Amino acid sequence: MPVVFFVAILLFLPMNGRAADVLIHHANGYADTVQRFTWMTIHDGRVAAIGNGEAPPTEYSSVVDMQGKTLMPGLIDAHGHVLGLGQYRMRVDLVGSESLQIALAWVTEQAPPGTGWVLGRGWNQVLWPGKKFPTAADLDRVMADRPVWLRRIDGHAGWANARALQIAGIDNATPDPVGGEIHRDAEGNATGIFVDAAMALIDQHIARPGDDEVRYALVVALKELNSLGITSVHDAGVDTQTLTVYKQMADDGALSVRIYAMISDAGENLDAMDKPLHSYGGDRLTARSVKLYIDGALGSRGAAMISDYCDDPGNKGLVFSGQDELDEMVSKALGMGFQVGIHAIGDLGNRMALDAFAKAQEGDSDRHRNRIEHAQIVALEDIPRFAGLGVIASMQPVHATSDKNMAADRVGEKRLAGGYAWRKFLDSGAVIAAGSDFPVEYANPFHGIYAAVTRMDQNGEPTGGWYPGERMTLQEAVRAFTIDAAYAAFQENDLGELRPGKWADFIVLDRDLFKVDKAELWQIQVEETWLAGVRVFPANE
Incomplete structure (x- = not known):
């Protein structure tokens, strides 16, 4: 037997010699951004084997013919707000209002009946x-x-x-x-x-929703995420109530998306936890990260800047805490065994976050995999510090194409050299975990992949891309939404690729994203979403 063929057989043998439950065949499959396959077998929700040509002749409980459809790993949104998305779908929606008059009209049209808020x-x-x-x-x-x-x-x-x-x-x-x-x-x-x-x-004057209302909103959100090919979400800012409801849903088998919960702040929500929660409910729920906040957003001029806003002299934005307080919160969370992700948008906010990590980690970066959420405007001299400290840049490509109309007004051309600077981050050796920040942006990950690769909006503007030198390659963008996002959650051994031993989380597309024109990337439609070898979209009848 030729050596190459023998190695291939070893690579694709089912785990532990066990019979597979499900055969997926006749697929245009991508195990990652490089390796291809035409068939995959699944056992106990995990990939048992992948290969090309004819699948091994054995008994399967289910056989699915993909008829040449493109199949790839499920996509991971490394920064979203699940409860916020569900609530957003049930409230007044002003996204896309092009004037104050239109916004006011929509408030009148969409306001629910009654006398309450x-x-x-x-x-x-x-x-x-x-x-x-x-x-x-x-x-x-x-x-x-x-x-x-x-x-x-x-x-x-x-x-x-x-x-x-x-x-x-x-x-x-x-x-x-x-x-x-x-x-x-x-x-x-x-x-x-x-x-x-x-x-x-x-x-503080608005009544908090009850558990049933929270659960309903989460279900609404999860169904939408299923339809978009998202199989895992890093839920950025979860309170105790929401975590409790997530655990109930996991117990009931109702989590159709894997949740990596980031506990909101280092106060009472963190105090309520004795220790991190790992792989709960069949690996559907993990809570081992804490989200801290150091500044606001660029659009409302709340992002903390080293120098004044160009369009608002005298205003440097908002700093939510002093350096000593931030250092203490980081130290507390790390001491309890949690990863820390710090919301930082302005260059001052990012510098303070990096300083806090440098102090708390004491040279130990690999164990913590700490993160900065957004990392939008970063001083050029601070970009290499991410890789040096092992800090993951949790970035949202769609923010660049959404913010391009106002970012230069806010911070000026010079500071934009370190703005939404994906290429500089990658070239410095940093890991980028990509997300959407839904419901701030639409949750569709193919919108993010398109933005990362083209630096253009969906109208193809600006021609050639906004600061095109910061583009990612398609392979880099897909990695940021798959294996690198999994790495940011310590889940690269279970998620992010379709390889033997990893969860069989995958999606079926209406076209091959690696072969279509880049201009089409945002138009890709998800036809099926599978989680642990079970189809969750369209929902099984």
Whole structure:
């Protein structure tokens, strides 16, 4: 027997010689970004073997003929907000509103009946003529008799009407909280816009949802993610209640997406946990990461910058905590055995996060795999520190194409040399774990892959790409949504590729993403999604 053939047989033999339960054959399969296969066998939800040509003759409980369809590993969104997505689908949706007038009309049309709070999300003043923040008086023109609270698209600012301000007791004497800002007019009156930590002044007056409502929202979100080919999500910012509901769903076999939960902050949510939660419910739920927050977002000028915003002199954004406090939170989480992911968008926020990791890790990087969530605007001299410290850059490619219309206004061309700088990160040796930040952006991972590869929006603008030198290759972009995202969650031995021993999480596509024109990448449709060898989309009848 030729040596090459013998090695191939060894590579594709079923694990432990066990018979496979499921045969997938006649597939245009990708085990990763390079290795191809035409058949795959599955046992106990994991890949037993892959190969080319005819599958081994044996008995299978199920045989699925892919008829030449493209099959690839399930995609991992390394930064999303599952509960937020589900709630967003049940509230006023202002995404895409192209003017204040349209946004107000949509509030009127979509507000649920009753007298209680009207909640919603998605407005973006940058897309409106004049680009000015809206006011409570604007909302009062269409809805003054009940409280209204609408989050900006990035979730880092909120817009309230006068009734909401009244309920919250907001007046001229209300101080700005640390890490937050109340927008005020020339007379010192609150205008209705609350940024970052100031949003809690309104949020605390809105009743928390019950467990049943949380579960319903999670189910709504998971079904949407199934349809988009997402088989695992790093849920960035989970509270104790949501984690409890996740565990109940795992117990009930109701988690159709794997959840890598990032506990929100190092306070009471972390204190409620004795230790990390590993591979719960058949490996459907893991909670071994803590998400901290050091600054806000670029669109609301809350991202912490080393120097002033170009379009708002005197404003350097918001820092949520001092360096000593951040250092203490990082040390606490690491001491409890958790990975730490720090939300940092501005160059000052990123530098503070890196400094905190440098102090806490004491030269030990591989064990922690700490992360910076977003890493959008980074000083050039700080980019190599990611690889040096072993810090993972958890980045969202669609943010670049969404922010391109305002980023230069906010920070100027010079600082954009370190903005959304995927190529510089990769060339420095850093690992990029890609996500979407849904519902801030649409959760479709092929939109992210397209943005990463082209640096263009879906209208093909700007021609040639926005700062095209920062593009990823297609293989790099796919890795960022598969094996590198798995690495960011310590799950590379189980997820991210279709290889013997790993979970059989895969998707079936309407076209071959490695052969289509790059302009088509965002149009790819998911026809089937499988988790642990079971089809979850379309849902089995």
